[in-house]
């Protein structure tokens with residue numbers, strides 16, 4: 001079974017929507033404006049019994065066991081390592097973005113400077 005042995009997880013109850021994780025990831029990988037392998041989605045504000053509530057959910061690749069992005073890629077640029085981590089081979093990626101549509105959470109991000117996909121690979 002090739003379920004990822006390693007997984008990034010976020011405690012959404014503790015997330016305050018400061019976006020520091022987005023910025024740290026972009027700085028680490030020297031990414032231009034646009035692609036965000038980690039992005040924080042705002043949900044709300046919505047009415048609750050006590051007033052208004054807003055939630056923030058960090059979204060990033062889940063390294064799915066039966067990854068639809070891998071099946072959608074016509075160039076076989078996406079692949080699963082033996083440890084279950086989904087990777088993108090940028091040499092093969094042609095930037096068609098079919099993987100973005102195939103992913104239920106739109107985790108793959110298009111890098112307009114490279115014309116290729118960026119994906120959280122846990123590094």
Ligand code: SF4
Nearest residue numbers: 061062064067069103
């Ligand atoms: S990019 Fe999306 S579909 Fe592919 S492994 Fe990550 S979460 Fe799953």
Ligand code: SF4
Nearest residue numbers: 073093094096097099
């Ligand atoms: S953008 Fe790249 S990784 Fe995504 S489906 Fe197209 S060729 Fe594959």
